[in-house]
Amino acid sequence: MLRGVIICPDQDLGERLQNALEGHRIGILRRVSRYPNMVDLVRFLRATAPQVVFLSVESRADALDVAARIAAQAPGTQIVAVSSTCDPQTLLETMRAGIREFLAPPFEPRPLAEMLFRIEETLEQRPVMIESTDSLFAFLPAKAGVGATTVAVNASLALAEMPDMNVLLADFDLNCGLVGFMLRMDSPYSVVDAAENALDMDENLWPKLVSSIGNLDVLPAGKLNPGFRIEPAQIRHLVEFARRNYKAICVDLSGLMEKFSLELLHEAKKIFLVVTPEIPSLHLARERLEFLRKLDLESRVAMLLNRAEKRHEMALGEIEKLFGLPVFMSFPNDYAGVHKSLTTGKSVSRTSLLGKRFQELAWSMAGKPAPPSEPRRGLLDLLAARKKPALVQS
Helix, strand or coil: CEEEEEECCCHHHHHHHHHHHCCCCEEEEEEECCCCCHHHHHHHHHHHCCCEEEEECCCHHHHHHHHHHHHHHCCCCEEEEECCCCCHHHHHHHHHCCCCEEECCCCCHHHHHHHHHHHHHHHHHCCCCCCCCCCEEEEEECCCCCCHHHHHHHHHHHHHCCCCCCEEEEECCCCCCCHHHHCCCCCCCCHHHHHHCHHHCCCCCHHHHCEEECCEEEECCCCCCCCCCCCHHHHHHHHHHHHHHCCEEEEECCCCCCHHHHHHHHHCCEEEEEECCCHHHHHHHHHHHHHHHHCCCHHHEEEEEEEECCCCCCCHHHHHHHHCCCEEEEEECCHHHHHHHHHHCCCCCCCCHHHHHHHHHHHHHCCCCCCCCCCCCCHHHHHHHHCCCCCCCC
């Protein structure tokens, strides 16, 4: 079924068209009673992703401006001009603007069906192209308590600090989600509310659901709700919406492999399997990896070794041999640094070794080389810095 929207300031004309389209192979997602400006139009297109826009041309200049913006922002979107009368001058101008379909009352069923069939054929050859990211990252713990949420939160914060980057962090651990607690958020809304409204999500509802820290939007897990189940269709709609509105998406999972978690793992560009060097964690991580191999997802898995210390008996090479997979990145144990970040609701200090590793992970997620670290300054550097050139009198 086609996805359509109606942009028509004439309320009566818009309602007549919507009623006429009922029973045809098209669903009207929204009806807008004004010509949107550039900002509103971009949000509108990303929220609804229509395949067909029925555009009133009662105000030709405004309508043709909107049509041009739609063609630029969402190439392939089919535009149908709608008018209360079939005026030859209006018809000529819409055709010159590249709009090939024109409707005027009465909206007879057969011409409507034929027009929609032509549109379907055109969309098969040239689908709608709306900017959408493939950068969805899933953080999967080997077991509870390995610090996957700490890694997810700090990597997301570091990612959101990069230029021209907006990031969504969604907590899908519905039983023990800690993202909201770690960031000291007290939002009345959660990922559960987003899932419940996924099919009707739009650019007006979404900002009310998320909490923001700079360029990072957060959907916390919310209050404990063990009876709630997120359906795969809800996940697909949420992911599609987020892909159109963010440069990167991070999801924190419980590790329980719920059906909705599996849906997210299949959507992920990279699955960060977080493990610590302790034997129980390594054992469960190997089980998780075997399960992911059965789902043909091994190629997306990156092992993150958290709380790595020299005193642990099992060397890095042995861990890699155990999993048959290289360790993508390791993070040092910094209890004091993590504790401080929890009490302040902020990221681990960027100047600490752990904070720098989180930044390196974020740069790798963005597909960019990490910026070179500042060289350590020695005693001679400090002495040279203190020597100032004498002022020359003219």
